[in-house]
Every structure is written in C-alpha cells, then in structure tokens.
Amino acid sequence: MKEVVVFGGSGFLGSYVVEELARREYNVLIADTKDPPPALFGFEYVQCDVMNEEEVERAVSGRSIVYNFAGFANLDASIDQPRETIEKNVIGTINVLEACRNANLQRFIYASSAYALSSKGSFYGISKFASEKIVEEYYNRFSIPFSIVRYGSLYGERANADNAIYRWITQAYREGHIVHNGNGEEIREYIHASDAATLSVNILEDEKYENQHIVLTGVERMKQNEILQMIQEIFNDRITIEFTDTKFEGHYTVTPYSLDPSVARKLVLSEFMDFGQGLVEYAKHIHKTEISEQD
Template identity: 55%
Template structure:
C-alpha cells in the first residue's frame, strides 16, 4: 500500500484519480482548499493551499507518491489573467516541488496539458510548459522521479463550467441553444475522466513511464459539428446551433501541437467508455442539477 497525496483532489479530474487510486488499495490523502464532495471510505482530506508552503509540507509528510492537479484549469480565464495563471500554475507547482524534493518520493506526477507544447493556449499553455521544464530541472538537480501527463479533452459527470463539454451540454438543456465559437470543423479526441483516471493510476505501477512525458486523450477524432449532431440526436430535440466563424482565442483547430524537441508517448486503453454512453450519463447529471437549481 502506498501513501499517495493528491493535490487538487477535490476537483474534476483529481477526484476521479483519487477514487481510482483508492480502488487499487492505496492510502489516499486529498489535499485541496475545499473538501471533496466525493471523498470516499479510505480517503482522508487535508486543507491545503498550493500558495502556502507550510500547508503543503504538512500534506506531503510520509508520502510515497504525489499527484499535482492543483491550479487554474480554465484556458479562457487564463487569457485575461496572466498573473493569476502564473502564480497558481507555476509558483504553486514550485511550492509543491520544494516540499517534495527531499522526500525520497517514488514518483511526482504532474497534470499538464496538450497545450503545453503548442503555439496556442495563451498563458495557460505557457504556464504548463514552464512547469514541465521546472520539473525536469528538479529531476536533474534533486533526483526527483517524475511523470508528466499531458491531458487532452476530458469530460465526465463531475465536470463544471470550466469544462467545454459541460458548457455545451448545459446550454443545450437549459437554453435549447448552443453558440459555438468556431466553424465546427475543429477536432477533439474526447476521453471520459474515469478512463483518464485509470491510465493516470497505471503510470505509477511500472517504471516504464519514469521520467517520461505522456499524452492522454481519446482514441476517436471528432469534429465539433459531429459532436453537436450527437447532442441533438440524444436529446431528440431541436437545438439551435450558431457557429461563429472566428475561432476561439487560444484554442486549436485540429491539433494543439507545434514542433518542440521534447516528445511524448500516447497512452490508450483497450476498453473505454463510449462517447455517446458517457454523454448520456453527463446529460442526466446536468438535468438533475438544473432541477435542483429550480427548486432552490
């Protein structure tokens, strides 16, 4: 049994990964500003702010493995808030690294993004690339073993307004109208957060991914136009869709990647949650959420 500390473990992806790690028999400590609504048996919570080194040092005591999902995750928000983005995603990561560098960790797992090695992604992408480079230097200077995971387009029942799929599905249910800030030809490879969590947990069970950069995304390429058609068919409803020809600032069309020398391997699952099935489950969750809001 490993003691694993998950920074940002109360959030969307972090909570799924925490659950998967617990399912595999590990002692999981969720370290976050807010207590997780998904905290399960066998998990413990510790209040922690990645901008507060003292709380970080308290959280990582006795840890064998540390996952870092904490920080600002909304690309659109980062465009107009460069200082906040860099403080949380770069300085926050350094604070966690400082607390970990002398712990003799088995692994430091960092949640990066497909935007890290892209000319897109604005300050969010820059913050992720900076953090990757900083981790590599900590590994070289302090012998800190790491794995960096560049996550692609995630979705799942625990998502919120920071998630693109959530925003589309909520707009379809609530407004019967979706405004897509692109021409619909942009392509994504969606993966359910539950599947992403399984792969994220696999990484620490072998040395194959030690000091490696991994890409974690779905296996099927899908245009936004096709995704919205699926939404219409699932809801059996007349959803008004408006396409804006100007692409969203900071977002990629077909691929996030630009040429950079650090390559990453892609992780895939043999079995995974089919996109349509996953979307139905998300739609039900958002529907229940909207009904609760009406009753308040």
C-alpha cells in the same frame, strides 16, 4: 509504500484519480482549497493552498507518491490573467517540488496539458511548459522521479462551466439552444475523466513511465460540429445550434502540437467509455442535477 497525496484532488480530474487510487487500495490524502465532492465523502482531506509552503510541506509529509492537479486551469481566463496563471501553475508547482525534496518519493506525477507544446494556449500553455521544464530539472538536480502527463480534452459528470461539453449540454437542457464560438470544424479527441484516471494510475504502477512524458487523449478524432449533432440527437432534435464562426482565441483548430524535439508516448486504454454513451450519461447527470436544484 502506498501513501499518496493528491493536490487538487477535489477538482474535476483529480477527484476521479482519487477514486481510482482508493479502488486500488492506496491510502489517499486529498489536498485542496475546496471540499471534496459528494462522491468522495469520507476520504481523508486537508485544506491546502499550493501557494502556502507550510501547508504543502505538511500535506507531503509521510507520502511516497504525489499527484499535482492543483493550479489555474481555465485557458480562456488565463489570457487576461497572466500573473495569477503563472503564480498558481509555476510557483505552486515549485512549492510542491520543494516539499518533495524532503520526502522519500517514489514518483511525482505532474498534470500538464497538450497545450504545453503548442503555439496556442496563451499563458496557460506557457505555464504548463515552464512547469514541465522545472519538473525535469528537479529530477536532474535532486533525483525526484517524475511522470509528466499531458492531458487532452476531457469530459465527465464532475466538470464545470470551464468545460465545453458541460456548457453545451447545460445550454441544451436549460435553453434548448447551443451557441458555439467557432465554425465547428475544430477537431478534438475527447476522453472521459474516469478513463483518464485509470490511465493516470496505470502510469504510476508501471516503471517504464518513470521520468517520461505521456499524452492522454481519446482515441477518436471528432469535429466539434459532429459532437454538437450527437448532443442534438440525444435531445431528440429539440434543440438548435448556432455557430458564431468567431476566432476561438487561444485554442487550436486541428492539433495542439507545434514542432518540438521532446518526445512523449501516447497511452490509450484497450477498453474505454464509448463517447456517445458518455454524452448520454452526462446528459442524465445534468438533468438529475437540475431537478435536485429545483426541489
């Protein structure tokens, strides 16, 4: 059976996963509160809020595979919005899992975060950790097979202002000046959303990832100041960079992980988008978008 519903399929990463599923000939339903992006024009779509149990039940009906990318994804905003963060990420996940109890499910794939096991991440990280434990317990109690995917730092053309690289390249294009809240020594392992999507479907198609935790990040550890220098060079050194050296509240500096007994496999692609080339394509996309908005 290849009937899939992707909650949050209109969003940043979810939209790439929808494309990859369709490429592999899955029948995909996008369930989201917002319309799909232009790249997904013609895909089957239903307006669905994970907080609405009836809408969720209808979206899951007849589907054998469920991806859940829906929820509150802005870590910075979560610091001051604990109720909304917990409701959307935890209660929303429970609503989807409840609908899955009535389905003959092949796999439930939950989009978690590297912050789930971090002492950082504020209410966002807490909501992801709580949701992971709930997914595990639904398997223990109701035999709903799962894969929990802890995504690291993502970038890609469909990101929005919540994404650091989007903000930097947009600032570079519009203002010729980038402001980074930090000293630039923070380390990240960026992965393009299209590569993360490929791995997200590989996980579905390999039984060894059933009832497992998987970490998806990039393969190269880079300091933020190195990434900013790359962006500066892409713009032919016409931009300036300002480091505020302020405390980056809620975010990790070197690693998101804290001591925890649970084990997760790290999955990487043998072939992946070169980060520098990815930044160039991203800059081209921002340029094209800015030009179209001016017309």
